[in-house]
Amino acid sequence: TEKTAGKVTFNATKATEYGRPNSLKPPAGRTAKLASPSAGASTLSEVNDSGKTGSPAEPGTNPTVDPLTRVRVDSGDRRLTTNQGVPVADNQSSLKAGIRGPALLKDFILREKITHFDHERIPERIVHARGSGAHGFFESYASLKELTRAAPFQKKGKRTPVFVRFSTVAGERGSKDTARDVRGFAVKFYTDEGNWDLVGNNMPVFFIQDAMKFPDLVHAVKPEPHHAMPQAASAHDTFWDFVSLMPESTHMLMWLMSDRAIPRSYRMMQGFGVHTFRFVNEEGESRFVKFHWTPKLGTHSQVWDEAVKTSGCDPDFHRRDLWEAIEAGAYPEWELGVQVFTEQEAEKFSFDVLDATKIVPEELVPVKPIGRMVLDRNPDNFFAETEQVAFCTAHVVPGIDFSNDPLLAGRIHSYVDTQISRLGGPNFHEIPINAPLAPVHNNQRDGMHRQAIHRGRVAYEPNSLAGGCPFQAGGAGFVSFPELVEQDEVRGKPEKFAEHFNQASLFFDSQAPVEQAHIAAAFRFELSKLTVPAIRRRVVSMLRNVSEDLAAQVAEGLGLDLPEPMPRALARPPKPEVGKSDFLSLSSHPGDGSIASRKIAIFVADGVDAGQVSSLQQSLLQAGAVGRLVGSRVGAFTAADGSALEADASLENEPSVLFDGLAMPDGAQALSQDGRAIEFVKDQFRHCKTILALGAAVELVQLSGLPSGTADKGLLLVAKPKARFEADFIGALKKHRHFERETDPPAV
Ligand code: HDE
Numbered sequence: 001t002e003k004t005a006g007k008v009t010f011n012a013t014k015a016t017e018y019g020r021p022n023s024l025k026p027p028a029g030r031t032a033k034l035a036s037p038s039a040g041a042s043t044l045s046e047v048n049d050s051g052k053t054g055s056p057a058e059p060g061t062n063p064t065v066d067p068l069t070r071v072r073v074d075s076g077d078r079r080l081t082t083n084q085g086v087p088v089a090d091n092q093s094s095l096k097a098g099i100r101g102p103a104l105l106k107d108f109i110l111r112e113k114i115t116h117f118d119h120e121r122i123p124e125r126i127v128h129a130r131g132s133g134a135h136g137f138f139e140s141y142a143s144l145k146e147l148t149r150a151a152p153f154q155k156k157g158k159r160t161p162v163f164v165r166f167s168t169v170a171g172e173r174g175s176k177d178t179a180r181d182v183r184g185f186a187v188k189f190y191t192d193e194g195n196w197d198l199v200g201n202n203m204p205v206f207f208i209q210d211a212m213k214f215p216d217l218v219h220a221v222k223p224e225p226h227h228a229m230p231q232a233a234s235a236h237d238t239f240w241d242f243v244s245l246m247p248e249s250t251h252m253l254m255w256l257m258s259d260r261a262i263p264r265s266y267r268m269m270q271g272f273g274v275h276t277f278r279f280v281n282e283e284g285e286s287r288f289v290k291f292h293w294t295p296k297l298g299t300h301s302q303v304w305d306e307a308v309k310t311s312g313c314d315p316d317f318h319r320r321d322l323w324e325a326i327e328a329g330a331y332p333e334w335e336l337g338v339q340v341f342t343e344q345e346a347e348k349f350s351f352d353v354l355d356a357t358k359i360v361p362e363e364l365v366p367v368k369p370i371g372r373m374v375l376d377r378n379p380d381n382f383f384a385e386t387e388q389v390a391f392c393t394a395h396v397v398p399g400i401d402f403s404n405d406p407l408l409a410g411r412i413h414s415y416v417d418t419q420i421s422r423l424g425g426p427n428f429h430e431i432p433i434n435a436p437l438a439p440v441h442n443n444q445r446d447g448m449h450r451q452a453i454h455r456g457r458v459a460y461e462p463n464s465l466a467g468g469c470p471f472q473a474g475g476a477g478f479v480s481f482p483e484l485v486e487q488d489e490v491r492g493k494p495e496k497f498a499e500h501f502n503q504a505s506l507f508f509d510s511q512a513p514v515e516q517a518h519i520a521a522a523f524r525f526e527l528s529k530l531t532v533p534a535i536r537r538r539v540v541s542m543l544r545n546v547s548e549d550l551a552a553q554v555a556e557g558l559g560l561d562l563p564e565p566m567p568r569a570l571a572r573p574p575k576p577e578v579g580k581s582d583f584l585s586l587s588s589h590p591g592d593g594s595i596a597s598r599k600i601a602i603f604v605a606d607g608v609d610a611g612q613v614s615s616l617q618q619s620l621l622q623a624g625a626v627g628r629l630v631g632s633r634v635g636a637f638t639a640a641d642g643s644a645l646e647a648d649a650s651l652e653n654e655p656s657v658l659f660d661g662l663a664m665p666d667g668a669q670a671l672s673q674d675g676r677a678i679e680f681v682k683d684q685f686r687h688c689k690t691i692l693a694l695g696a697a698v699e700l701v702q703l704s705g706l707p708s709g710t711a712d713k714g715l716l717l718v719a720k721p722k723a724r725f726e727a728d729f730i731g732a733l734k735k736h737r738h739f740e741r742e743t744d745p746p747a748v
Pocket residue numbers: 125126127128131165166167183184185186199200201206210211212214272273274275356389390391407408410411414415416418419
């Protein structure tokens with residue numbers, strides 16, 4: 001405690017930068033838990049007393065702030081210097097021989113500045129280049145000692161700091177957020193026993209079964225190499241050519257064509273470890289485990305037309321959404337669940353748990369909730385943290401181990417390897433965001449960009465000159481699970497890997513009708529973009545093994561005759577245990593049902609009813625949502641009662657797709673001459689969002705050309721507003737989408 005007394009929380013001005021005095025301070029009960037000073041314990045650990053991890057975090061401060069303070073820079077009140085700390089007198093002009101003369105080589109200030117600038121970029125990630133990160137913590141619900149000795153799960157209430165990065169896969173670093181794509185969901189746990197990276201996706205299966213095929217998959221989905229198109233899209237020949245020749249990808253394609261691939265927000269998607277991992281307990285007993293993250297806000301998606309439009313008006317849609325929610329104190333939260341099963345149980349399944357194209361249906365092994373993760377702090381610097389963070393599947397801690405999934409095996413190699421070129425050498429673990437909070441001691445030395453200054457003359461082991469240190473931890477260290485292996489070296493696949501369609505059918509058959517319709521439409525769209533008709537036919541022939549209904553819809557949408565079904569690898573495929581699983585539908589993860597942090601547009605114009613505007617704003621605020629006034633332009637408008645209203649967005653700068661719902665107070669019909677307002681209403685309707693029109697503003701809805709007699713629970717037309725319209729509005733917003741109104745093609 002003495003250590004922290006009088007210590008200033010880093011970046012004391014940050015809160016004021018964002019206009020809120022307490023932005024670093026989570027609400028009561030959600031702060032990083034301070035260990036009792038009298039117990040002399042640390043935030044990170046009940047046992048670890050190393051100087052590096054032993055300091056309790058400031059109240060309200062995420063503990064990962066602490067170890068990063070050493071390298072944080074605030075330039076408030078400071079003079080400008082060179083990288084050598086030399087004060088710079090003039091940052092405007094280079095040094096010249098005479099005011100109109102040539103620039104001089106000795107201008108070391110100019111040269112340093114330009115040289116550094118010339119080298120500002122590092123290679124982007126070969127996949128998952130586009131991403132956004134945040135700090136937070138994981139909190140264990142209970143002790144899982146029986147199952148695993150992994151540090152984060154040893155005690156009820158134990159908090160472990162985390163850094164999370166969400167990403168798209170195919171697009172380059174500057175590409176749009178709302179591409180149809182898998183999303184990365186990578187979590188770095190800074191545990192007492194070193195870093196554990198759970199590098200997952202928002203879909204629980206993968207395209208391929210063996211790491212050998214990964215470069216082929218990525219080459220196929222990335223922009224085609226001759227003309228570098230299309231950016232951040234799978235809708236092109238090479239991708240579908242490859243996957244249609246790889247029937248093992250069928251199951252993943254169902255997920256990729258589903259609404260999971262166009263999430264409404266990173267905060268509203270599930271995450272999965274994908275592979276089967278191992279939990280290992282203190283006694284060395286092991287069980288298989290699969291990891292599931294489930295968002296507290298429920299799982300929600302955009303619709304395709306909306307995602308396409310969003311990518312134009314806000315390519316940073318998901319990045320902004322995550323950033324704004326955290327700055328506003330609406331900390332995103334997920335529950336971590338595990339499916340735990342034994343090897344003997346696994347052997348009985350009709351599929352192989354080492355095959356990453358298969359899930360373990362929750363009907364076979366239920367998901368047990370074991371903790372929650374809260375993201376409560378934005379990075380200070382995108383490059384230093386989000387870009388330089390290096391997730392590696394090889395980063396496991398005692399208590400977590402690998403299975404023999406051959407896809408995982410390739411990953412254990414690939415992630416460490418790729419950082420070496422991406423981050424410029426083998427010392428990437430010393431970059432502050434990657435450095436473990438647990439102390440690091442070994443005899444690895446030197447290399448590019450070494451930060452640590454190792455003391456002493458011993459850099460080998462065994463040694464006597466350093467008293468044998470650092471010494472092996474023995475049983476207290478990481479001990480690989482001693483799995484018995486007695487087999488020939490072969491290239492090949494286990495028998496059950498050859499069944500490719502059962503779980504694709506399981507997924508499709510488990511979707512709600514609207515989700516099925518979206519899957520069919522997504523296949524239709526993607527395949528319509530192909531230039532080689534034979535590939536379209538091959539995909540449809542593959543779909544015949546999934547669902548005749550789906551194959552027929554897609555063929556119809558492409559004007560194709562139904563081709564013969566693709567021959568199956570197994571003449572007599574094993575019978576699946578489960579034919580339908582509710583857990584696979586997005587609608588089965590409603591979350592807490594709240595509309596917290598949703599953005600709702602309230603139209604304003606001169607002459608609107610100020611009372612309605614303010615009561616809408618109030619009720620949205622109470623529900624945790626954000627009501628934004630949208631006018632024909634930003635700035636001041638005069639309400640009917642003469643009061644002033646300030647529009648903070650305009651029809652031009654924030655179109656419909658950036659909002660989850662629309663309210664039009666009486667008087668908003670003044671916008672009826674503005675085509676953008678009509679377009680706004682149409683898109684809200686087309687994307688199945690809640691629309692409220694009060695009094696004469698109902699006219700705006702009529703002008704938007706909805707089919708006559710349209711009525712649904714999300715279209716609230718209140719010609720004579722009475723009390724409670726706000727409650728009805730919020731009730732309808734809680735449904736998020738009103739898919740009952742959706743038609744293909746759209747009615748407006
Ligand atoms: Fe990755 N993957 N991957 N991947 N992956 C990378 O590592 C790789 C796979 C995933 O936010 C790369 O640091 C191979 C499955 C995420 O920084 C690279 C194989 C899953 C991220 C790499 C796979 C993932 C990556 C590129 C098959 C879900 C972003 C840059 C054998 C479980 C992490 C980097 C972040 C990133 C290789 C398959 C998820 C090249 C070889 C399956 C979330 O190392």
